[in-house]
Amino acid sequence: MNTPEFSFISFESDDTILSMPLPYVSMDDIAFQAISDNTITSVMMTDIGGEPIEVANSEITRSENYYLIKPKFTNKPDCFRVVLLSNGNIISGKSNIFVRKDNGDYSSRVEYRSAGDNFGFAYNENLFLNSVRLPVYLLDPKFTQAREVYGTLSGRKKILSASVRNEYDLDTDYMTEEMHRNLIVALMHDEVYIDGRLLTQTGDYSVDWDNYLMDGDTKTAKGKCTVSANVVSRSSNCSKMQLVNDEYDLIN
Numbered sequence: 710m711n712t713p714e715f716s717f718i719s720f721e722s723d724d725t726i727l728s729m730p731l732p733y734v735s736m737d738d739i740a741f742q743a744i745s746d747n748t749i750t751s752v753m754m755t756d757i758g759g760e761p762i763e764v765a766n767s768e769i770t771r772s773e774n775y776y777l778i779k780p781k782f783t784n785k786p787d788c789f790r791v792v793l794l795s796n797g798n799i800i801s802g803k804s805n806i807f808v809r810k811d812n813g814d815y816s817s818r819v820e821y822r823s824a825g826d827n828f829g830f831a832y833n834e835n836l837f838l839n840s841v842r843l844p845v846y847l848l849d850p851k852f853t854q855a856r857e858v859y860g861t862l863s864g865r866k867k868i869l870s871a872s873v874r875n876e877y878d879l880d881t882d883y884m885t886e887e888m889h890r891n892l893i894v895a896l897m898h899d900e901v902y903i904d905g906r907l908l909t910q911t912g913d914y915s916v917d918w919d920n921y922l923m924d925g926d927t928k929t930a931k932g933k934c935t936v937s938a939n940v941v942s943r944s945s946n947c948s949k950m951q952l953v954n955d956e957y958d959l960i961n
Contacts, residue, residue, distance in 0.1 A: 844882035
């Protein structure tokens with residue numbers, strides 16, 4: 710039993726190689742895919758040591774040997790792990806640790822999906838969204854403007870076309886190389902929602918390894934890129950606009 714290569718959630722039997730902890734505010738922050746030849750029937754919350762806390766009545770959808778899982782735990786402990794069950798038997802190692810945050814400050818829910826199978830993830834007609842809360846946040850938007858102006862025979866200047874794009878700097882806290890890699894892959898999906906906003910990466914993702922910090926034996930660093938949303942356009946030859954796929958298209 711494992712998870713897709715670029716999943717933020719992993720299951721290991723050796724505690725020393727677990728991925729870094731993930732924050733959560735509510736259980737809606739957690740939705741992931743697992744790959745198993747055994748039938749996954751339920752999800753169990755455990756404490757850090759693996760002692761059971763709750764078996765969830767979770768949403769589990771099967772697509773061949775892929776399982777799309779949304780845990781529905783009612784408990785909200787300070788920290789927990791997840792294990793997967795098949796008819797009451799544990800069939801996975803322990804997941805990385807989830808750590809409760811009382812609010813979403815300095816973190817964001819990142820949800821993503823594609824129209825078809827992509828990057829080792831399975832997607833089908835039920836439009837499953839991977840969901841994870843990460844130590845990333847959007848800075849205040851910049852409004853990037855572009856316009857094309859022409860002069861009439863009378864010498865008057867007139868706007869032929871214009872557009873405004875909302876752009877945000879997406880900054881991360883200190884994360885491992887694996888976490889940065891997985892976020893880059895998430896941002897490459899067809900649809901990416903950050904705290905519910907549909908956004909598209911428009912600038913290269915960079916990691917500031919020059920100013921790294923060590924987390925035990927693991928090097929961590931901050932990353933950043935530019936994302937954008939809601940391109941508003943107009944043209945002097947058009948009478949109205951419509952919003953299509955989060956962008957305004959002009960209609961003659």
